[in-house]
Amino acid sequence: MSRRKSREIKRRRRIIGYSGLLIVLIIIGAYFYQQKSSEPSSASVSASESKKQEAEKPNKYKAASHGKRSEDPPVNIVNSQDIDRYLKSIHFNGSAMIVKNGKVVIEKGYGLSNREKGIKNNSNTVYYIGSITKSFISTALMQLQEKGKVNVHDPLAKYLPNFPHAHQLTLFDLLTHTSGIREIDESQDKLTREQLMQKIGKNAQTLMFPPGTRWAYSDSNYSILGYIVEKVSGESLHDYIKQHIFKPAGMNHSGFGTHFNKEPYPSTGYKIKNGSMYTPDIPDFSQLFGCGDIYTTAPDLYKFDHALASGKLVSQESYQQIFTPFKATYGFGWYVDPGSVSSHGVLPGWNGLNSYGKNGKVYVVLLSNIQNNIKSFGIVNNTIYTKLANDPSL
Structure with a gap:
């Protein structure tokens, strides 16, 4: 090779x-x-x-659906054109929350919350509710009674031994406005709790009538009861209501006094005089203690009603006590009619009515920031109940 x-x-x-x-x-x-x-x-x-971890995280918006700010945006719900037209026709200026058989019929704002700035009312506008506050005080008293800390038939002397006629008066007399204690002139002076009790006591040296014999509405009765809530619970009245009523009811747009201005949608109160609209002065909130210092929204007030009626706040026995009228169809902080219960509140510039049917099927909440443009909220309330009853689609 x-x-x-x-x-x-x-x-x-x-x-x-x-x-x-x-x-x-x-x-x-x-x-x-x-x-x-x-x-x-x-x-x-x-x-x-x-992605998996994100999916497993709780949705912060859902979890905070009762949050106090952007998580709970205003809504505009109208499921009854008839009622909507009616509220517009009477120039209702405020917010309405109307529910029937668990269905929202109306949840919206009407008119302006601030006329000078042209800001409209919406479903989350907050309003001072005046004497509707008393229904929260009576609820607090009944909760404390269930815990054995107080009894509505106790003499006032057990809690305020130095108060005039303390051995004659009972908490029941205060709750039902049958104490005979006169109202004080509520001024713009800031008072401590003790100073307020002294002012009320000075005015109660002479009673209008023997306790329990007659009915005479008096804010002073519920200021005293609010003071007793503080004494027996060991908490401030405001903290107690926040923790034991607002929180379990889910009321996240509700509070007291000047905290009102920190809410996203505060209203300005107006009153009509001689055909002109103006913003009236209001007493210092320290003198509205227990009887008129709460603010809230229409949906929040509905939540309170529903929580109370469903047994979330008090027992059935307590509920019956609250809504058993004694004199003048008045129970504990509520008026009791044959088919419904209601509470009414006025503060200079604001007016409201809170009502629901005894069968728990109908709720009507009307809160207004014009004190006196509607002659009778009772008539408005009754008209709405009639319209709800006559509409087969609701």
């Missing part, structure tokens, strides 16, 4: 060897590439896991 031929054979063998090696390397490389591509990258694992 020639040398040239031998070199040619060796060269071919080397080429074949290299080719074989190259093929093996290609096969091995392809194998590892396939394995690698079949696994998710660390970035995709992280993204996938992140």
Whole structure:
């Protein structure tokens, strides 16, 4: 074999060897590439896991659906054009919350919350509710009675031994406005609780009538009861109501006094005099203690009603006591009619009515920031009840 031929054979063998090696390397490389591509990258694992973790997190907006700010936006619900037209026709200026058989019939604002700035009322506008506050005080008293800390038939002397006629008066007399204690002139002076009790006591040196014999509405009765709530609970009245009534009822747009101005949608109160609209002065809230210092929204007040009627706030026995009228169809902080219960409140610039049917099927809440443009909220309330009863679609 020639040398040239031998070199040619060796060269071919080397080429074949290299080719074989190259093929093996290609096969091995392809194998590892396939394995690698079949696994998710660390970035995709992280993204996938992140999505899974995000899905498992509670939705902060849902969890805070009763939150105090943007999580609870105003709504505009009208499921009765008839009632909506009626409220417009009487120039209702405020917010309405009307519910029948668990269905929202009306939840919206009407007119302006601030006339100077042209700001409209909405479902979450807050209003001072005046004497509707008393229904919260009576609820607090009944809760404390259930805990054995107080009894509505206790003499006032047990809690305020130095108060005039304290041995004659009972908490029942105060709750039912049959104490004979006169109202004080509520001024713009800021008073401590003790100073307020002294002012009321000075005015109660002589009673209008023997306790329990007649009915005479007096804010002073409920200021005294609010003071007793503080004494027996060991909490301030406002803290007690926040924790034991607002919180379990889900009332997140409700509060006291000047905190009103920190709410997202405060209203300005107006009163009509000689055909002109103006903003009246209001007493210092320290003198409205227990009888008129709460603010709230129409939906929040509905939540209170529903919580009270459903047994979330007091027992059935307590509920019956609250709504058993004694004189003048008045129970504990509520007026009791044959088919419904209601509470009415006025503060200079604001006016409201809170009502629901005894069967728990109908709720009507009307809160207004014009004190006196509607002659009778009672008539408005009755008209709405009639319209609800006559509409078969509701």
